[in-house]
Amino acid sequence: MSETLLDLSGIRTGYGRIEALHGLDVTIDKGETVALVGANGAGKSTLLRVISGLQPLSGGSVTFDGDNLARCKAADRVHRGIVQVPEGRQVFAGLSVEDNLTLGAFSRRRDKTVPDDLDAMYQRFPILKEKRRLHAGNLSGGQQQMLAMARALMAKPKLLLLDEPSMGLAPLIIDEIFGIITELKQEGITIFVVEQNASEALAIADRGYVLETGDIVATGSGEMLLNDDSVKAAYLGG
């Protein structure tokens, strides 16, 4: 019954002569929430950049919704529904919150429903409505993370890529962010979330992968990985 949305096969890439990913296989089904956990420098961001078309492949293939994306440029992938919330938020600091959100919908800027979607986004994130005229750079870290997520949602993603959404945030804010991710999951958006901070990500995920220096070393249901002794030892603080 389950239908594959994203199929990564034999992914190889690197920086200069140094290979960062050594031939990974990952699949994500429609409607699934999948977590990728691994230590700093394991290659998590590199993998997400591969999926978004920002990091060129030296081997392997990315198949989305049945199509090979080899010739699909980064901007076109957003148009197709692959949307990333990058590590460290990367909001457009010198633009207003509202400009950040409307730019989120850049790939469908001729769509007449964008203003309605903006209203809906303000209902979901009231704090962004309150701050809509401020420069995004003036928001707190947690607010910037919400803005980055809202900006991505404005593109109407079919596959939402989240790169360390909890990075550098206070525990209460982290709970709030994962609450939002759970809501998005319930709404049926397919989610691929990458975390160094593994426990929260695995707790909300249907399935997980563990990445170690460019290789997948374990995979299974989120629950199974949470209870796996070696995963516990390496990523969950024992």
Place this chain on the structure above:
Amino acid sequence: MFSEFFQFSFSGITLGAIYALVALGFTLIYNASHVINFAQGEFLMIGGMGTVVLMDAGAPIYLAIPGAIVMAGIAGVLLHKLAIAPAKNADVVTLIIITIGASIFLRGLAQIFWGKDYHALPAFSDTESLSVGGAVLLTQSLWILGIATLLVVALGLFFTRTALGKALLATSMNKDAASMVGIKTGAILTLAFGIAALLGAVAGVIVAPITFTAYDIGIMLGLKGFIAAAIGGLGSSTGAILGGLLLGLAEAYTAGYISSDYKDAVPFVLILVILFFLPNGLLGSRAVERV
């Protein structure tokens, strides 16, 4: 006494408006790509010389001017597509050297096909000067100020009111994040070069009736525009405009009160003084307020 001061100020602001347009072109490309485009001056040359050549070929001035401006716009787009974009992994210094090469190439083409003569364009109005309170004002100066103001306002509206303008700002601020919202950043950079070329070409056309135009005017005007941008704090549009006006005024006062022999030394003295006291220029370093 006062009429003299008024006269010098007026010609300084006129020159300054031209430098400001050139400086805005530098700023636009610098923000979008961190490249200092030393071919910026050649767009002024193409604007001025292109108009001359089209008029010689029989085109009326109201067609020759837009024709030359379009020519410069195409040159700007080609500069990015053929020279800058293919070198995508090159460092910024290499890209800057490429723009220097491109400027020599464009100047060479102009010298071969359009000749080495100096030309004057006719002033845009039949009445060439007005006398105001004892000072003589060129009507062309009024054209320059009017058109420059219009362009600055149009550019401001482009950046604050249009999706494309905001996409350009977003690309300047964070290229990867811009790609991640679906902006074709390569095309946006080409657009930035095109707009910078248009700004330069307009400046080159409107100044030509006052200063003459020739295949090599781009060197000095480009350099002065760059200095204006650097004085303003490379990367700030407001700074570029202030830097341009300041440079124009300093030149006009030097030429008027001291000697016009020193006029061309003014930019170099001014930039040394300003960067000594304000290493980031007048409005530099406020990263959030770029463009």
